[in-house]
Structure formats: C-alpha cells, structure tokens
Amino acid sequence: MRPVGLYVERRSPLHALDPISKLVYAVCLAxxxxxxxxxxxxxxxxxxxxxxxxxxxxxxxxxxxxxxxxFFLVTLFVVQGMxxxxxxxxxxxxxxxxxxxxxxxxxxxxxxxxxxxxxSAFVLLFTTRxxxxxxxxxxxxxxxxxxxxxxxxxxxIPSMAARISVIQDAxxxxxxxxxxxxxxxxxxxxxxxxxxxISSLVAMQERALAxxxxxxxxxxxxxxxxxxxxxxLAWPAxxxxxxxxxxxxxxxxxx
Amino acid sequence: xxxxxxxxxxxxTTRWTTLTLVLFPVGIAIxxxxxxxxxxxxLPLWLDSIGTVLAAFIAGPLVGALTGAINxxxxxxxxxxxxxWYFITSVGIGxxxxxMARLGFIRSTARAxxxxxxxxxxxxxxxxxxxxxxxxxxxxxxxxxxxxxALTLRGVPLWLASFLDELVVDLLDKVLTVLIAFxxxxxxxxxxLSQFELGEGELRRTA
Numbered sequence: 001m002r003p004v005g006l007y008v009e010r011r012s013p014l015h016a017l018d019p020i021s022k023l024v025y026a027v028c029l030a031x032x033x034x035x036x037x038x039x040x041x042x043x044x045x046x047x048x049x050x051x052x053x054x055x056x057x058x059x060x061x062x063x064x065x066x067x068x069x070x071f072f073l074v075t076l077f078v079v080q081g082m083x084x085x086x087x088x089x090x091x092x093x094x095x096x097x098x099x100x101x102x103x104x105x106x107x108x109x110x111x112x113x114x115x116x117x118x119x120s121a122f123v124l125l126f127t128t129r130x131x132x133x134x135x136x137x138x139x140x141x142x143x144x145x146x147x148x149x150x151x152x153x154x155x156x157i158p159s160m161a162a163r164i165s166v167i168q169d170a171x172x173x174x175x176x177x178x179x180x181x182x183x184x185x186x187x188x189x190x191x192x193x194x195x196x197x198i199s200s201l202v203a204m205q206e207r208a209l210a211x212x213x214x215x216x217x218x219x220x221x222x223x224x225x226x227x228x229x230x231x232x233l234a235w236p237a238x239x240x241x242x243x244x245x246x247x248x249x250x251x252x253x254x255x
Numbered sequence: 256x257x258x259x260x261x262x263x264x265x266x267x268t269t270r271w272t273t274l275t276l277v278l279f280p281v282g283i284a285i286x287x288x289x290x291x292x293x294x295x296x297x298l299p300l301w302l303d304s305i306g307t308v309l310a311a312f313i314a315g316p317l318v319g320a321l322t323g324a325i326n327x328x329x330x331x332x333x334x335x336x337x338x339x340w341y342f343i344t345s346v347g348i349g350x351x352x353x354x355m356a357r358l359g360f361i362r363s364t365a366r367a368x369x370x371x372x373x374x375x376x377x378x379x380x381x382x383x384x385x386x387x388x389x390x391x392x393x394x395x396x397x398x399x400x401x402x403x404x405a406l407t408l409r410g411v412p413l414w415l416a417s418f419l420d421e422l423v424v425d426l427l428d429k430v431l432t433v434l435i436a437f438x439x440x441x442x443x444x445x446x447x448l449s450q451f452e453l454g455e456g457e458l459r460r461t462a
Contacts, residue, residue: 004287004333004334005333005334006333006334026336030336072395075393075395075397075400076390076391076393079391079393079400079403079404080391080393082404082407082408083392083403083404083407083408083413083416084391085413106391107391110389110390110391113389114337114389117336117337118336118337120336121331121336125332125333125334125336130332130333133332145276146325148276149276149279149280149325150325150328150329150332152277152280153279153280153283153284153287153325153329154329154333156280156281156283156284157284157287157288160284160285160287160288161288161291164288164291164292182298188296192292193285193288193289193292193305193435193439194438194439194442196288197285197288197305197306197309197439198439198442198443198444200281200284200285201278201281201443201447202444202447204274204277204278204281205274205447205450207277208272208273208274208276208277211273211277212273216273217273
C-alpha cells in the first residue's frame with residue numbers, strides 16, 4: 001500500500017506555487033465545463049490542464065493515473081451509446097447491439113467533463129504535499145481542530161496499512177486460508193479488520209490523552225511553526241482561475 | 256469541552272471531547288482500509304464506509320455524518336476528486352447509521368441487517384441522482400451497469416434503472432458494511448465505549 005495521495009516529489013514551477021492558489025485553480029477549472037455546458041470549452045480546458053501538468057513535470061504520472069479509469073470510460077461509451085434516451089441515429093451495429101450517435105456524443109461530453117475534473121485536480125494533487133495544503137488552509141483560517149483531523153488521517157493510514165500486513169502474515173503463518181474463491185476471501189476479511197480496528201481504536205484513547213496533556217483543548221489562538229507560503233504569482237493565479245470560471249458563466253448565459 | 260452526562264439525551268446528542276475528535280481520523284482510516292481490502296481481494300463491492308458506520312455506532316449520528324463528510328473531503332484532496340460529488344452520500348450513511356443505532360437497531364444481528372437495508376436505501380436514494388447527472392445513470396460497478404443496460408433496453412425508465420443499478424450494489428455492500436461494523440462494535444472494550452455514552456437511558460438502548 002502506497003503512502004496516501006498522488007504527490008510526486010519534483011522541482012517545477014508548479015511545485016513552487018503555493019497550495020491555496022492551486023486549490024483555487026483546481027476547483028474553478030474543474031467546474032468550468034459544468035458551468036459552460038459546452039464540449040468545445042471542455043476541450044480547451046483539458047488542453048490547458050495537460051500543458052500545466054507538463055510544466056509541473058507530472059504529465060506522465062497524471063496520464064497513467066487517468067488510464068486507471070479507462071475501462072469505466074469505455075463502458076460509458078458502450079452503455080450510453082445503447083441506452084441514452086435521446087438516441088435516434090444508429091451509427092454502429094455489433095451483432096444484436098446498436099450504438100447510436102446521440103448516446104456516443106453524450107458519453108463524449110460526460111467523459112470530457114470527467115477527464116477535465118480529474119486533470120484539474122491532478123494539477124493540485126501531483127504537485128502539492130497534502131500536509132502542506134492542510135497547513136496553509138489552517139493558516140488561512142481553517143479551524144486548527146479540523147486541520148488536525150485532516151492531517152492525522154494522512155498519518156494514521158500508512159501506519160494502519162503497515163499493521164495489516166503484520167496481521168495477515170501472522171494469520172497466514174497459522175494456516176489461515178486467505179486466497180481462493182470469493183467466499184473464502186470474504187471470510188478472510190473479518191479476521192484482519194477485527195484486530196486492526198480494535199487496536200486502532202484503543203490506541204485512539206491514548207492519542208486523545210496525549211493531545212489533552214499538550215493543551216489541545218485549550219482556548220485561545222494558535223501559533224504556527226511555519227511561515228505562510230508566499231509566491232509572487234499567487235494572486236494573479238487565483239484571479240485568473242476565478243475569471244476563467246466567470247467567463248464560463250458568461251459563455252453559458254450569452255449562448 | 257466535555258458536556259458530561261445528560262438526562263435529556265436525544266438521538267442527536269453528541270459528546271464533543273478530544274476523544275470524539277480523534278475518532279474521526281480513525282474512522283476515516285478504517286474506511287480507507289476497507290476499500291483497500293475490498294480492492295486487494297478483488298471483491299465486487301466498495302466496503303468504503305465501515306469506519307463511518309462504526310463511528311456513528313460509537314458516538315452518534317452527528318459524528319457519523321461528520322466522519323463521512325471529512326472522509327470524502329480528504330479523499331478528494333488526495334486521491335480521487337470525484338469523491339467530492341458523493342460527499343452527500345457519505346453524510347447520509349453516517350447520519351442514518353447513527354440514528355438506527357440510537358433507535359436500538361444494533362442490539363442483534365437480525366436488527367443490524369434491517370439497519371443495513373435502511374442505510375443501503377438512503378445511500379441509493381442520495382447517490383442515484385448524482386449518478387444520473389455525472390454518468391448518465393451508471394455506477395461503474397460491472398454488475399450494476401449490466402443490470403442498468405438490460406433494464407433500459409427493455410424500456411424501463413432511466414431513473415428507475417439507475418436507482419436499481421445503484422441499489423443492487425449498495426444493498427449487498429451496505430448490509431455487509433453494517434454487519435462488519437456491528438461485529439467490530441460488539442468486540443470493542445466497554446471501557447472505550449463508556450466514554451461516549453450519554454446517560455442511563457442511552458446506555459440501555461445501545462448496550
């Protein structure tokens with residue numbers, strides 16, 4: 001099990017940009033096709049995202065990650081091609097199945113929206129350490145308690161993953177069947193989850209005590225160990241992202 | 256922060272302590288592990304809400320709902336941006352699981368199965384409009400989508416086919432999820448659970 005997240009450690013102009021600007025970018029640009037409601041706009045934004053991923057030197061990783069949902073996208077074309085309610089023009093005939101033009105066009109639109117959403121998010125996810133993003137959000141006003149919850153998820157998951165393999169090894173060494181038909185695999189699930197979850201919840205009590213001892217519940221403002229992340233292009237980037245979203249809205253209304 | 260024992264505890268009452276706060280990340284991590292195990296074992300299920308349901312069983316519907324919400328936020332921010340769209344589904348699962356627990360549906364396995372069915376129905380009702388908007392009604396699960404295609408080709412309306420597409424997967428997934436969470440909940444030490452209990456009335460209902 002890999003560490004949580006898609007972050008790739010590299011040096012690039014995108015890695016240097018502050019996390020909040022990239023978050024603003026990802027949210028705005030992911031929404032542009034939804035707001036604009038136009039396939040051409042979606043393609044323009046997709047190309048823009050590909051260029052940005054290339055600038056961030058993570059294009060290869062991004063496309064590999066996107067290929068993971070390739071199968072689902074193929075089923076989207078096949079199923080929508082057959083069953084889309086607006087289907088009238090038959091295009092391809094494969095045995096008893098007919099794919100219609102309207103359904104395929106609709107699938108293309110859904111796919112473009114999804115690919116753009118994913119690539120926009122990748123611009124943030126591949127170039128930003130999740131911990132940096134949460135730290136910045138806390139400095140920007142996110143309650144520290146929420147920040148703690150988000151950050152500790154990122155820390156707990158790898159430690160739990162390490163514990164899974166220890167438990168599974170222990171169970172396998174005692175002769176437990178963990179491979180075979182579906183029902184054997186389902187049965188192998190509970191014995192892992194039990195010890196894992198219960199020990200994690202018991203450890204949780206100790207964590208709560210440790211936090212209390214360090215003044216976690218104390219009132220008053222918090223100070224930060226780190227300086228805020230400054231970048232000279234931060235505000236231009238945020239403004240550009242928001243105006244892209246506004247342009248999409250104008251595009252929608254003007255048509 | 257601790258509110259202490261309350262005599263007028265309702266279904267929604269929650270004890271907000273540091274312990275409650277550290278329950279969120281553990282619940283989310285359990286969700287993650289469930290999802291990982293389901294994928295590793297190539298099960299045709301999601302099993303990605305065991306932690307949300309367990310948190311709801313332990314600390315009530317509001318904690319369940321928040322665990323679900325934070326789960327999808329963190330998942331969207333790290334791995335899969337699409338999970339933001341299903342934010343509401345996770346909130347619904349946590350909320351309903353907590354309400355069912357407080358209404359006494361985790362006293363026996365039979366009742367837990369009923370709770371699982373209710374959770375599945377709520378998850379389906381919340382998810383299928385999102386599926387229609389995002390994917391023209393599909394879920395991405397091979398079994399469900401095969402059913403969806405077969406139904407739509409026989410003239411079943413899209414919304415109904417999409418609802419059933421989600422339901423076939425969710426029914427099995429959520430009943431199993433609730434049963435696993437129920438089993439885990441039963442195995443938890445009383446010493447841990449007592450710190451989340453609200454008062455005498457509540458103690459009798461969930462124990």
